[in-house]
Amino acid sequence: MFTGIILAIGKITAIESRGGDVRLTLHTGKLPLDGVALGDSIAVNGVCLTAVALGKDFFSADVSNETLSLTSLAHAKIGAPVNLELALTPTTRLGGHIVSGHVDGIGTVVDKKNDGRSIRFTLKAPDELAKYIAQKGSICIDGISLTVNHVNGAQFDINIVPYTLSETTLNHATVGTQVNLEVDLLARYMERLMKGDAAAKPYSAVTMELLQNSGFIAQ
Numbered sequence: 127m128f129t130g131i132i133l134a135i136g137k138i139t140a141i142e143s144r145g146g147d148v149r150l151t152l153h154t155g156k157l158p159l160d161g162v163a164l165g166d167s168i169a170v171n172g173v174c175l176t177a178v179a180l181g182k183d184f185f186s187a188d189v190s191n192e193t194l195s196l197t198s199l200a201h202a203k204i205g206a207p208v209n210l211e212l213a214l215t216p217t218t219r220l221g222g223h224i225v226s227g228h229v230d231g232i233g234t235v236v237d238k239k240n241d242g243r244s245i246r247f248t249l250k251a252p253d254e255l256a257k258y259i260a261q262k263g264s265i266c267i268d269g270i271s272l273t274v275n276h277v278n279g280a281q282f283d284i285n286i287v288p289y290t291l292s293e294t295t296l297n298h299a300t301v302g303t304q305v306n307l308e309v310d311l312l313a314r315y316m317e318r319l320m321k322g323d324a325a326a327k328p329y330s331a332v333t334m335e336l337l338q339n340s341g342f343i344a345q
Contacts, residue, residue, distance in 0.1 A: 127213065127214045127225065127226060127227075128169045128214060128225040128226070129211070129214065129218065129219075129220050129225060129271060130222035130223060130225045130269060130270055130271020130272070131211065131222045131271060132210065132211055132269060132270055132294045133210055133211050133212060134154060134156045134157035135155055135207050135208070135209060135293070135294065136152045136153055136157060136170070136207070136208050136210045137153045137155070137206070137207055137208065138151070138202055138203065138204055138205065138206045138208060139151050139184065139204065141204060144188065147188065147190050148188070148189045148194065148199075149186055150170070150187055150189055151179070151185070151186040152170065152185060152208065152210075153183060153184050154184060154185060155210070157212065158212075159180065159182070159185070162177060162212065164177055164178065164180060165178075166212075166213060168185060168187070168210060168211070168212060169209075169210065169212075169225070169227045169269045170187070170199070170208050170209070170269070171197070171199070171208045171295070171306050172225070172227060172266050172267070172269030172270070172306045172308055173189075173227060173229050173269070174227025174228060175187035175193075176188070193229075196230070197229045197306045198232055198305065198306050207298060208268075208295060209268050209269040209294050210269075222270075222271025223264040223266075224311055225308060226308065226311060227269075228308065229306045229307065229308050230307055230308055230309050231251065231252040231255050232252070232304050233250060233251045233252070233267070234249065234250045234302065234303070234304055235248070235300065235301055235302060235303045235304075235305065236281065237301065238299070238301055241285060243287070244285050244286055244287050244288065245286045245291060246275075246283055246284070246285050246286075247283065247285075247286060247296070248282070248283050249267070249282060249284070249305065250281050251280045251281070252280070253280050255280070255307060255309055256277075256279060256280035257313075258310065258313040258314065259274055259280075259309060260274060260313070261275070261277050262274060262275075263310055263313070265284075265307065265309060265310065266306075266307070266308035266309075267305050267307060268294070268296070268305045269306070270290065270296065273285075
């Protein structure tokens with residue numbers, strides 16, 4: 127588990143095809159690796175990866191086809207900067223929100239403009255994720271815990287303060303940049319719970335009738 131508070135900007139140094147999927151090697155910059163062991167989790171642009179090789183300032187991780195199909199790591203290039211965060215420990219400050227590192231899909235930056243000393247980004251999420259994104263709710267973008275300012279369909283705005291801009295890869299984001307999105311865990315579990323016994327069926331959409339039966343809408 128992670129909190130979405132980025133500890134360092136790393137860099138992809140090698141991309142190796144391995145039996146149909148990929149092994150990445152990353153330079154970790156100022157990320158402290160002293161307490162990291164083989165098998166530990168490290169979030170790379172919000173994607174939870176397992177360290178399979180470690181050095182003083184690098185680690186390698188295998189990226190499965192499932193992960194490649196859902197994240198921007200499928201388009202990773204040598205030299206690309208990435209946001210890095212170590213997994214939680216019992217004494218870590220929960221400065222963001224609970225992040226699993228299990229990316230739900232890829233969003234796209236559709237607008238970027240100045241807003242005082244901050245930068246306001248507008249992003250387009252995949253349509254199937256729109257229902258999980260709420261105004262003033264939390265969302266994880268490339269591993270960064272952020273607050274949603276405004277929602278319009280599948281588009282939403284975030285405001286990036288100067289410190290976050292300087293300490294994460296959002297400093298390099300422009301219109302058209304693709305980012306990894308992880309919606310709030312509570313939203314995903316709430317949807318599943320609302321289905322009740324219907325969750326055991328192969329597919330069960332959230333309908334008006336289901337919302338009424340669950341007490342969310344007056345009958």
